[in-house]
Amino acid sequence: MSNKTQVLRGLYAITDSTLLADGRLLPYCEAALQGGAKLLQYRDKSSDGSRRLHEAKALQTLCQDYGARLIINDDVHLALELGADLHLGQEDGSLLQARQLLGPDAIIGATCHARLDLAEDAVKQQADYIAFGRFYNSQTKPGDVFASTELLEHAQQLQTPVVAIGGITLDNGSTLIKHGAAMLAVIHGLFAADSAAAVEQRARAFSALFTD
Numbered sequence: 001m002s003n004k005t006q007v008l009r010g011l012y013a014i015t016d017s018t019l020l021a022d023g024r025l026l027p028y029c030e031a032a033l034q035g036g037a038k039l040l041q042y043r044d045k046s047s048d049g050s051r052r053l054h055e056a057k058a059l060q061t062l063c064q065d066y067g068a069r070l071i072i073n074d075d076v077h078l079a080l081e082l083g084a085d086l087h088l089g090q091e092d093g094s095l096l097q098a099r100q101l102l103g104p105d106a107i108i109g110a111t112c113h114a115r116l117d118l119a120e121d122a123v124k125q126q127a128d129y130i131a132f133g134r135f136y137n138s139q140t141k142p143g144d145v146f147a148s149t150e151l152l153e154h155a156q157q158l159q160t161p162v163v164a165i166g167g168i169t170l171d172n173g174s175t176l177i178k179h180g181a182a183m184l185a186v187i188h189g190l191f192a193a194d195s196a197a198a199v200e201q202r203a204r205a206f207s208a209l210f211t212d
């Protein structure tokens with residue numbers, strides 16, 4: 001398994017059950033990994049536990065093949081069952097309890113919206129990365145509050161990798177990196193594509209934005 005510091009810079013691909021329906025989940029995620037994605041988040045809001053377990057296991061195998069890490073969104077129990085990593089939002093449970101359950105090697109990330117105080121709390125509770133956003137208009141989550149590039153700069157003082165999310169494309173991603181984003185978390189800009197080949201090409205282009 002790749003260690004934390006190796007994977008906390010670069011493209012962070014996030015699944016979407018609509019964009020990746022009809023058999024696209026595995027080929028499109030594999031294409032993202034082939035194109036260099038370092039983290040892959042399984043984000044599925046359904047309550048179909050057996051499908052979720054089956055899909056997450058398949059994604060975990062893919063991630064292992066490509067030296068990437070699988071992050072489970074929202075669900076600490078699924079992460080524990082798989083020995084996978086975890087992303088928690090402000091309403092998704094305690095970071096400290098998740099750390100106790102998953103152990104020191106797990107990557108645990110936290111949503112901080114557009115607030116530095118939430119990021120400070122998350123770091124105190126041993127989050128491995130802090131996520132801000134949305135930065136631009138997002139088709140996936142249109143109502144979320146906007147975060148600024150100044151916030152990215154202020155967050156550098158926390159000395160914790162900063163993930164940017166929300167409406168990120170190949171045209172606006174480099175600005176966020178310039179202002180301190182260690183990772184770009186992307187759904188539409190990566191997976192709203194006509195073919196797996198197009199996803200791979202986009203993933204390569206996102207990965208190439210990280211020049212150092």
Ligand SMILES: Cc1ncc(COP(=O)(O)OP(=O)(O)O)c(N)n1
Nearest residue numbers: 073087088089090111131163165185
């Ligand atoms: C990397 C990353 N950042 C933010 C989120 C959003 O988490 P949350 O606020 O819990 O919203 P949902 O994604 O659960 O709808 C995320 N998932 N990943």
Ligand SMILES: Cc1ncsc1CCOP(=O)(O)O
Nearest residue numbers: 138140141166167186187188
């Ligand atoms: C989950 C989430 N949290 C804030 S914006 C967002 C959606 C990101 O998706 P997209 O890259 O399609 O804007």
Ligand SMILES: [Mg+2]
Nearest residue numbers: 074088089092
């Ligand atoms: Mg959540």
